[in-house]
Amino acid sequence: MRKQESIDGAIKxxxxxxxxxxxxxxxxxxxxxLLYGTTINQxxxxxxxxxxxxxxxxxxxxxxxxxxxxxxxxxSSEIAFLPPVSGG
Amino acid sequence: xxxxxxxxxxxxxxxxxxxxxxxxxVEGCGxxxxxxxxxxxxDNGITVKRLEFDAWENKLNHVLSDIAKTxxxxxxxxxxxxxxxxxxxxxxxxxVCIHVGSKHRKAGFEACSWLINQLKLQAPLWKKEVRSxxxxxxxxxx
Numbered sequence: 032m033r034k035q036e037s038i039d040g041a042i043k044x045x046x047x048x049x050x051x052x053x054x055x056x057x058x059x060x061x062x063x064x065l066l067y068g069t070t071i072n073q074x075x076x077x078x079x080x081x082x083x084x085x086x087x088x089x090x091x092x093x094x095x096x097x098x099x100x101x102x103x104x105x106x107s108s109e110i111a112f113l114p115p116v117s118g119g
Numbered sequence: 120x121x122x123x124x125x126x127x128x129x130x131x132x133x134x135x136x137x138x139x140x141x142x143x144x145v146e147g148c149g150x151x152x153x154x155x156x157x158x159x160x161x162d163n164g165i166t167v168k169r170l171e172f173d174a175w176e177n178k179l180n181h182v183l184s185d186i187a188k189t190x191x192x193x194x195x196x197x198x199x200x201x202x203x204x205x206x207x208x209x210x211x212x213x214x215v216c217i218h219v220g221s222k223h224r225k226a227g228f229e230a231c232s233w234l235i236n237q238l239k240l241q242a243p244l245w246k247k248e249v250r251s252x253x254x255x256x257x258x259x260x261x
Contacts, residue, residue: 050245051256118244
């Protein structure tokens with residue numbers, strides 16, 4: 032029963048990184064297993080991105096840019112980490 | 120809004136502003152205002168070899184399309200084309216091209232200026248300058 036709970040409690044999400052952040056992490060995307068109820072803030076802590084938030088890093092959840100960082104992610108969510116943009 | 124009133128292009132090869140302009144619906148227009156941004160070959164005396172653009176391509180088209188549609192509603196212009204390069208852009212090559220077709224020039228100028236400002240604020244694009252003294256990611260609005 033406990034083992035079953037453990038399996039049921041896991042979700043898979045995809046993280047996307049761009050520009051200087053992709054270069055810094057040397058990763059474009061990561062697939063990650065998380066527990067139900069994990070928030071974006073907890074992912075930020077895990078990847079040590081807290082300082083980048085104050086430098087203008089914005090997060091998009093399933094394409095919704097600028098989402099509240101206390102939002103819980105769901106199974107199959109796509110979470111994009113966007114450094115300050117510089118197009119044009 | 121017809122397909123020819125809003126045209127968005129994301130290109131990994133050279134942008135041709137004249138060709139892009141030919142794609143637009145300018146029926147009834149008395150003006151086309153254009154902005155073409157180029158790679159500068161120097162920055163404060165340092166040689167710039169090229170710019171490299173990273174993009175969130177799945178989202179970029181959507182963001183540019185939203186900006187273009189908003190400009191038509193906001194300024195009453197007839198048609199808008201926005202094209203942007205991704206990948207490496209050499210000095211003097213076009214990075215971005217905006218064309219605005221309108222009845223009168225005032226609305227066209229205003230819409231074109233607003234469009235490039237919004238693109239710089241919203242478009243999920245990141246620019247790296249490859250220079251003679253190294254590489255730097257350009258921060259924010261450039």
